[in-house]
Amino acid sequence: MTAMLRLMGVLLCSIFAAAEVMPMADFDLQKMAGKWYMIGIATNSQWFVSHKANMNMGTATLTPTAGGDLDLAYANANSDGTCWRMTHLAKKTDTPGRFTFHSQRWNNDNDMRVVDARYDEFALVHTIKTKDGVSEVLNKLYGRSTNLSPDLIEKFTQFSLGNGILADNIAILPPKGECADA
Numbered sequence: 678m679t680a681m682l683r684l685m686g687v688l689l690c691s692i693f694a695a696a697e698v699m700p701m702a703d704f705d706l707q708k709m710a711g712k713w714y715m716i717g718i719a720t721n722s723q724w725f726v727s728h729k730a731n732m733n734m735g736t737a738t739l740t741p742t743a744g745g746d747l748d749l750a751y752a753n754a755n756s757d758g759t760c761w762r763m764t765h766l767a768k769k770t771d772t773p774g775r776f777t778f779h780s781q782r783w784n785n786d787n788d789m790r791v792v793d794a795r796y797d798e799f800a801l802v803h804t805i806k807t808k809d810g811v812s813e814v815l816n817k818l819y820g821r822s823t824n825l826s827p828d829l830i831e832k833f834t835q836f837s838l839g840n841g842i843l844a845d846n847i848a849i850l851p852p853k854g855e856c857a858d859a
Contacts, residue, residue: 698803700774700790708796713737717818719837719847733853745769752856760856
């Protein structure tokens with residue numbers, strides 16, 4: 678019986694993960710511009726499971742391009758005072774709020790959708806990362822400040838659970854200071 682319940686759980690997670698998540702209606706690229714704090718991250722990816730205990734809140738600077746693409750610049754303070762940085766150019770698609778990019782660092786293809794936002798407060802981003810034919814879901818909760826309301830944290834948690842992410846793999850990241858502008 679226990680084995681059957683586990684199998685049912687795996688099947689349900691697979692169904693949720695495969696469900697199409699659409700970008701928000703009335704997406705406004707220009708309002709996404711600026712500095713965001715990465716408040717939460719959720720994924721069943723093994724790299725996350727292995728490293729989540731050491732993760733902390735970083736920043737993302739989003740810059741719309743003249744052509745409608747989105748420059749993504751991430752920065753995270755390391756415990757030794759150095760900064761980890763990563764950048765991507767997310768290319769627009771025919772669907773507003775949906776972007777694609779290839780990560781050279783992780784050698785994966787990314788299909789990113791802004792699924793909800795109040796541009797002066799939060800953004801919820803859903804990304805499907807594919808490498809060697811295997812896809813994984815990564816959800817991020819961004820905030821304009823380091824603190825978001827419990828209702829928004831719960832919204833992120835429920836959205837992630839609905840995407841088949843295990844509760845143990847949903848993290849609200851602690852602040853740890855910021856990197857100086859490069």
